[in-house]
Amino acid sequence: MHNGAAQRSAVDYTDRRYWNGIIKMSLSKFFILRVLHDRPMHGYEIARAVETTTNGCCSPTEGTIYPVLREFETGGYVTSAEETVSGRGRKVYTLTEKGRAAFKVGVEAWMEVTDCLVESGRTADTTSRTESGDAPESPAERCC
DSSP states (O other): OBTTBOOOOOOOTTOHHHHHHHHHHHHHHHHHHHHHHHOOEEHHHHHHHHHHHTTTSOOOOHHHHHHHHHHHHHHTSEEEEEEEETTEEEEEEEEOHHHHHHHHHHHHHHHHHHHHHHHHHHHHHOOOOOTTSOOOOOHHHHOO
16 A cells, blocks of 8 residues: 555456446447437436447446436537326436537547547457568558
8 A cells, every 4th residue: 555545456458348348438428419319318218229229238327327418418418308208207308409419520530430440450450560660550550
């Protein structure tokens, strides 16, 4: 221990769970905008729609959904209204024009990153590189 603080264990960057967690945290906001782009929904419905849209890759919890929705509402990206759904009062969220613009920008940004990831996958699959380091710069090394 240093200065009375407990030591933390080092992050294991070879653990896929670490990377999956980072990816899911990063994509949750994007996919919330994505599903609200289709139609207004309440929180539970948003969570299920994100899960379905991502084929289970991203399964946001209530602890993730509602803070993001509050942040989006504060920023003017969504509005909310109390409605009765299946006999229960629910807060239904609707994407605003600002939210639609944010989704469009998000798509563009993620598409650029996706191109870099695809090229990085090719690089990771490459088993040999020149020993001299004179290999031409790949698009993945130029982007991001």
